[in-house]
Amino acid sequence: xxxxxxxxPEMSVQEAETVTLSCTYDTSExxxxxxxxxxxxxxxxILVIRQEAYKQQNAxxxxxxxxxxxxxxxxxxxxxxxxxxxxxxxxxxxxxxGAGNMLTFxxxxxxxxxx
Amino acid sequence: xxxxxxSSRYLVKRTGEKVFLxxxxxxxxxxxxxxxxxxxxxxxxxxxxxxVKMKEKGDIPEGYSxxxxxxxxxxxxxxxxxxxxxxxxxxxxxxxxxxxxTIYFGEGSWLTVx
Numbered sequence: 386x387x388x389x390x391x392x393x394p395e396m397s398v399q400e401a402e403t404v405t406l407s408c409t410y411d412t413s414e415x416x417x418x419x420x421x422x423x424x425x426x427x428x429x430x431i432l433v434i435r436q437e438a439y440k441q442q443n444a445x446x447x448x449x450x451x452x453x454x455x456x457x458x459x460x461x462x463x464x465x466x467x468x469x470x471x472x473x474x475x476x477x478x479x480x481x482x483g484a485g486n487m488l489t490f491x492x493x494x495x496x497x498x499x500x
Numbered sequence: 501x502x503x504x505x506x507s508s509r510y511l512v513k514r515t516g517e518k519v520f521l522x523x524x525x526x527x528x529x530x531x532x533x534x535x536x537x538x539x540x541x542x543x544x545x546x547x548x549x550x551x552v553k554m555k556e557k558g559d560i561p562e563g564y565s566x567x568x569x570x571x572x573x574x575x576x577x578x579x580x581x582x583x584x585x586x587x588x589x590x591x592x593x594x595x596x597x598x599x600x601x602t603i604y605f606g607e608g609s610w611l612t613v614x
Contacts, residue, residue: 394540418599430590430605437600476542480599487533487558488603490542 387412389479391491398467399499405452406462406494408477415439417481419453419460420488425473433475436460464496472498503527504606506591512612519578521609523591530596532574533603534558534566537588546589549574550596581613 388411398404410419421433436444436453443451448468452461464471477491507522525532531550535543535558545558547566555566563585567575574593578585591606 389542391542422605428588428608430592432602435600435602482599485556486599487545487548488543490535490544492540492542 387479387481387489389477389489389491391477391494393494394492395495395497397497397499398464400467400469402467403463403465404467404496406464406475406496408460408462408491410458410460410477410479412458412479412481414481414483417479417483419451420478420480421449421451421462422476422478423473424476430476434462467498469498469500472496504591504593504604506606506609508609509607510610512614513581515582515613517581519581519611521576521589521591521611523574523576523606524572525593525604526572527593527604528571529593530571531594532568533592534564534574534576535590535592536560537590537608543590546576583613585611586613587611
């Protein structure tokens with residue numbers, strides 16, 4: 386079974402600085418998708434960024450980018466120019482046909498942004 | 501705009517009660533999901549449905565059942581609530597197709613069983 390691990394339960398960053406959240410996963414498949422979701426205190430889960438395993442180029446969405454290392458099964462999220470509104474729980478997730486097309490989540494990282 | 505609505509945000513129920521958590525989506529999505537969220541454990545899949553009247557067990561189905569009589573509505577049922585079912589419950593939906601499709605989430609239902 387696929388597993389997703391987020392080793393940092395909590396992280397903090399100074400406003401305007403850069404922070405990287407870590408995620409590793411375990412799979413024997415070659416084709417899959419990885420996601421980062423953000424869950425602010427309002428609890429609405431929002432998709433931040435997605436990466437297809439077959440694409441070598443790292444995905445980027447404005448201030449959010451990923452470092453996808455397929456061989457190492459690592460998928461970290463970098464947030465540049467951190468803003469107060471970035472404070473939230475961040476979840477790494479995996480999805481593939483082989484996993485029944487279901488999302489498998491990591492345990493989450495709580496990000497605090499200091500003004 | 502995409503909308504997944506969970507009608508009850510906060511519930512307090514007694515042990516042994518039957519509990520219904522309702523979820524409605526307005527995007528005509530075939531796939532619907534119920535997740536449970538606990539600190540440190542992330543989200544764990546309880547049940548999912550890929551069509552009306554169809555359901556599949558997820559990772560933690562014990563103590564739960566589901567109902568999908570209409571495409572837009574997916575209900576989670578706790579037949580006899582227990583204190584270890586105190587948790588945040590998240591409903592989600594998506595179009596059918598590959599794993600790249602976006603899954604949209606509701607705001608969550610916080611259930612406390614006393």
